Amino acid sequence: MSGSPPFDLIIFDYDGVIADSEILNNQALSEMLTAHGLPTTVDEALEAYMGKRWRDCAPVIREKLGRDLPDEMLVDWTARCEAAAETTLQPVAGVQDFVAACDGPICVASSSPPDWLALGLQRFGLAEAFGDRLYSAAVHVERGKPHPDLFLHAAREMGADPARTLVLEDSTAGVQAGVAAGMTVVAVCAGGHIRPGHPERLMAAGAHHRINDYAALAGWLGAEPEV
Template identity: 60%
Template sequence: MNGYDLIIFDYDGVVADSELLNNRVLAEVLTEAGLPTTPDESIAAYLGRRWLDCVPLIEGRLGGRIPVHVHSDWSRRCHERAATDLAPVPGFLDFLASRTERRCIASSSPVAWIEMGLDRFGVAETFDGPIFSAAVHVTRGKPHPDLFLHAADAMGVEPARALVIEDTTTGVRAGAAAGMTVIGLLAGGHVRDGHAEQLTAAGAHHVLPDYAAITAFLTTNPGERR
């Protein structure tokens, strides 16, 4: 058999170019809560994690409980800025239109955040199955493989027949642990020097600069496996 039966997309940094937006806002609200944080520090510490998994990291740095309003402030401000600032990752829409594989999203973000972006980009109806969110569908988030395994099982696809596109080390580790082929994508605005090396060290089978490179990979290596 050639190709993959399913492409599993992460969302932030893979579908929506939202990682920088998210982490700029998170840095703002954490700074206001008494934990001075820059966007780059936020990216380094929290990128790819569910809020639930960020909480102990933040509280460890803060030295106490997070004020109850922090999460709601972060979510509200992200949605407000997304109304004008959110855009798809460059090349994503053309890539999506060119592929015939089944596709789904498996992300650490809340379903409402993902739905908003898909509607904004006009592609909500082009994904198969529900949105798989670590916030609601599994007990353990990335880097554990649970979300990707849940998505593959729900879609009726063997893990070895799935291709994961991820942009974070936590997501790459999750996809690799699930026994899937993992592409580390470097197309988002949050990518910094050294990111490719980090994704490789996390277990990405291929690290590619953009969606054109993914298209070329799938064209020249249609049956490649891990």
């Protein structure tokens, strides 16, 4: 299996696509927001913030709180996530075998900061497979998802034509970004955060195809789908 025709590049989102970390992240976020006076459930956090970088979440949280955010909020969230990751962070089932079977160019393009990406990739034994091809909306572009900037930046860095690039995403913001970039987008519904109705929302956001596991994705790529 490879990033075979018609795809010259596969771009992986990270949280929920490589790392099964959406529940971990949003559990920490919901607890933090609740502690700061904004009662928030995990499902509410997933719906409002999944797939977006902190810089874009902060104004939404500020408006809901009705006051400025404490300076330490991002530091607090990062610390909570990293502490939970030590014992609970796991890869999305099947992603390691899928990556090992890829013989074409691959990279990561995520809203999360580079240190978080590196932490999980090292833990999962995938650091070498991706090397330094890690692109973060937190540092590499001015506009985050759902804008196409990050995916277009990744494609430029990788020397790939967006029209021949496949994006693997699990959030509506990410799907919208990939579609806006002119790429083919597969909705990856293999993580533990997938709730009833979420796959349908990803398709409504413009995803071209959806898969429930990486074996299905490998099979779909092997069929050389029309795009």
